[in-house]
Amino acid sequence: MKIAIAGKGGSGKTTIAGILTRLLAERGQDVWAIDADSNPNFGVTLGLPPESVKQSKAMPSSILKEVTGADGKATMQLAMPPRRVAEDFGTRVSDRVTLLGMHTIEHAGAGCACGGHARVRHLLSGILKEEGVVTIVDMEAGLEHLSRGTDRHVDMLLLVTEPYFKALETARRASELARELGIPRVVAVANKYRSSEDLAAIRDYAEKHGLELVGEIPYDEEIQRADLAAEAPALNQEHAAVGAVRRMVQRLKI
Ligand SMILES: Nc1ncnc2c1ncn2[C@@H]1O[C@H](COP(=O)(O)OP(=O)(O)OP(=O)(O)O)[C@@H](O)[C@H]1O
Ligand SMILES: [Mg+2]
DSSP states (O other): OEEEEEESTTSSHHHHHHHHHHHHHHTTOOEEEEEEOSSOOHHHHTTOOHHHHHHOOBOOGGGEEEEEOTTSOEEEEESSOHHHHHHHHOEEOSSSEEEEEOOOOOSTTOOOOHHHHHHHHHHHHHOOGGGOOEEEEEEOSSSHHHHTTTTTTOSEEEEEEOSSHHHHHHHHHHHHHHHHHTOSEEEEEEEEEOSHHHHHHHHHHHHHTTOEEEEEEEOOHHHHHHHHTTOOOOSSSOOHHHHHHHHHHHHHTO
16 A cells, blocks of 8 residues: 655645554554655654654665667666665664655755656555555645656545645645546545634535545644654554544554
């Protein structure tokens, strides 16, 4: 199963990707966590100390190679099996979780991140069911990954939205592009709702626009506390946001 998490900037993509990854690992599932954001935060949200996140390297361009087809056209493809990419270039977060970085912008004016997007796209296309891992991709804010087809090969796109119009509109636009791309399952999750009115507004918008709402995650102080302390949120006590992600996992039968 390959799941990409997308949505408007700051809606909670990385937070939800982190909790989801750790809940799956907790029940014995191997997870490859791909940080497809050029401003990477997945590592810290998974509980890696900020210092080791700084040292972890992105996947190099050598994971792809150019091949010339029978028609004489050159195309890129994976130069090694996905498991080798994970072993050679991944950062071990825990026994079950390996983090793979897409691209880090190290210098201003260094150009576009298209190489990083291509690496993630090809890696995702190469990861097969037989690998026995769940792959969780934390996407960059906005819609560029959909125009580049970075998430073309995922099984499910999870669109995170907050209770305000611009975030909901971003989820709606993303869902249309994702369907155009042929992603088999496109679903939405409400995050950071603070009242029954917030929740009702999201449900209403989702229903009107044909968005399947698979999770409802409340605003939770524990998430804020953990973020400020550069830690992963606690999973052991039943915090409201973690509990809501657990229910979402059950509902999605991941
Ligand atoms: N359910 C929640 N309750 C409280 N705070 C939350 C919740 N979900 C996310 N946050 C907070 O919202 C902020 C943005 O979250 P996060 O970084 O996960 O969003 P993002 O969509 O990945 O952002 P970006 O677009 O920058 O990648 C963070 O400060 C995070 O701690
Ligand atoms: Mg993020």
